[in-house]
Amino acid sequence: MSEVLPWQLRAAFARSLSDMYGKEVPAYTSLLEVSHAVNADVVARLGADAERLGSIDRVTAERHGAIRLGTPREMAQVARIFGAMGMHPVGFYDLREAATSAAVPVISTAFRPIAADELARNPFRVFTSMLTPSDRRFFSADLQRRLESFLDAREIFPPELMELADRAETHGSLSSTDAERFLELSTASFELSREPVDRAWYDELEAVSAVAADIGGVASTHINHLTPRVLDIDDLYARMEARGITMIDDIQGPPRWEGPDVLLRQTSFRALAEPRAFRLPDGTIETSSLRVRFGEVEARGIALTREGRAIYDRAVAEVDERSAGLGAEERQEINREVWRREFPTTEAELAARGLAYFTYGVVDGAAVPEPIVYEDFLPRSAAGIFQSNLTDEGSKDVSQEGVARDADWMAGALERDLNDPFDLYARQSEQSRRDAAAALGVRPD
Template identity: 40%
Template sequence: MSSFVNSDQIRDLFSQSMSAMYRQEVPQYGTLLELVADINRATLERNPELRQQLQEAGELDRIDVERHGAIRLGTPEELATMRRVFRVMGMHPVGYYDLSVAGVPVHATAFRPVDDAALRINPFRVFTSLLRLELIADPALRAQAQEILAQRRIFTPRALELTRQCELEGGLDAEQAAEFVHEATQTFRWHSEATVSHDTHQLLLAAHRLIADVVSFKGPHINHLTPRTLDIDAAQAEMPRRGVAAKDVVEGPPRRRHPILLRQTSFKALEEAIVFAGDGAAGAHTARFGEIEQRGAALTAAGRALYDRLLGQVRSMGNAGSTGNDYEARLTAVFAEFPDDLEAMREQQLAFFRYAVRDPAALARAAASGAGFDLAALLREHIVQARPIIYEDFLPVSAAGIFQSNLGGAEQKSYASNAAKELFEAALQAPVADEIALYAQSQQASIDAVRSAYEALQPA
């Protein structure tokens, strides 16, 4: 019997395939990769403590492969099948994101690895949005969009066949895995031939640029791939020097000594030539761009509530969204309320931490004393260390800000919050995992490992 390839290896092959394809399709993405590599190298040289922390956490080797993609799907059937395809690669739906609150007519999840070991091997993730046709105000246009989407087939027959085979047999061998990656990559390719006429495209554009992007093409072309930087402010400053037009501000929290959650920036979307269906008229479409991210500590429910409250306060200061010359100053001023000290964040239970034995000999001495396990005491005595758990997920307001800046910055449609998690999960045909629960599990597992090591050293 053939031995199966591990799903982590398939995901690694897929992330490499996607990166090679996008670099060919969007040459500025190659510039972005080089820029980020240079910034990361300089940051690590300047900050040996950060290098040591990443090395101890097993994250140093993954910085260069850490990237995420983003796609937009049109129908529940596409979403349900995409879940099955990503499952072959060990990627599962985590989190529910309502972007309608920021004027973008989609809701989304992130397909990603969920356990710590898989994340260390390759953390590739894809932010996957589903178009919400019910938010198209014009009933006739809504019905037309639905009809257009119903006719397209975004997966190759062979990709579907190999997905079914993996589900039935429990895996794919090396040859099948390579073929699967090749076939799955085809779904995300750019097609310059629109499936709609010029007139229909204009109607869709008028409803929302993102609606036009989803409905007008053969498939969900990858709209960006995002490398991870260790200093996004340096990357933002460097982009114009390398001929890359950066968006005005970095989305997410302000610059901090100890980063939290996710900060994102991007270059302006490309204007790509397209040919319309019917009369073959030439046109242009603006949708695909390059993005850079910096990841910080995962926040607890209390930490996230504080972040959301502060961000809402900034964005309500007489200026909707992350715009205006004074936005960064307002952001920094308001976020002074969020402690920028790891010990304070830990003691106030604002962020999740991973615990590990720092001094095995001292742990053995403490255990030999016969005292019960006391994590706080072991931390005070520097026998155990706590490192922030990296945030692996996304921020809906930041994602919407990136979308809007690249799909025509003034495109703020006035949707109210329209969270519809149950409808999304029905389309997905599966529940989405709670990302905060996953971080809590990782934190507790690390505490349990330290406790086990301590108790194993205690006198019988």
């Protein structure tokens, strides 16, 4: 019997989730149609240049998803499920610290392939967040206790799924029968549950934070968006609005400009109201609606080094400060102006100033730099995306001390090593530099 490898499981899982999501969230299907049309036009216009940051096959299949969990135990379980698919935890994001109006009570990581050849096969990634019930800025001691006992009692991932995940990781593959079952169970774990929601409990949490209610108000999790990648996000934005789908009023991240695209630009449409059953305190069931699934799209650029990222972070802070109270158009103008002042307009200069990561191929006896695409997320945009399905800001008591959480804490919860994104890019760049030097018979400098 043929064995299914981790990357094949990953690609099949991404397809399976996409099929499920498309059936349940029709606006996602429109987003895919528009993304494909935009990408086809860019390839027709630019030819090979359109594929500088990834082959069109990779970009067409590329998605990221997002899930939200409640406990370290659930985080460790999902790490085993993603581990079976060759997806490893990368990076630590603290969204409690984002700009106060956008702060949410979660810390996050992203599961993704880390080797260049694995990314090329299928780069599926999942942004994974965990609630922080012990953070006093959001939860009282009493609410924390009730929230934790609710979360501890639920079982999101069935034991059979966990067994298959461990088998896949131990053997490095699954039989096709096991793979099919693994895909069925894992897809089902991320589907929206039809179980009635306890109205009083959900409302109590929602008063604190809609994200807390979304995570801890129900006994299951769900994929809350699945993001395709586009080669021209400004064009996509205009085409979606022309179809009558209202997008958030901005594209987050770097501005549209004449220089190289770096990091990540994202935009989204608001969560759709979907019918949901609620159980009222007197036991009756009522159908109402919840907005928990939304649509997002992204364009990816070159990965920045720590130096490049420091410039980026400073630029974002300056744009925020100068555009407070201004509209999206004016904000973009300021963003562009700051960008032109801070960032070089060519890849060659980015490389020369050590601001971005490149690999080196040998062509006609010379080392030729190729940009490394950014495979991760931005805390600021992530916090902004969380807002797409929040009805109000909830309440946060800033006079309280937050609970300390960092990358080491997250690694402990996951019971695995947490990869540092900068280290991964630097290693890939270094390796290719050494390979190119060896091919050219010179010393790497």
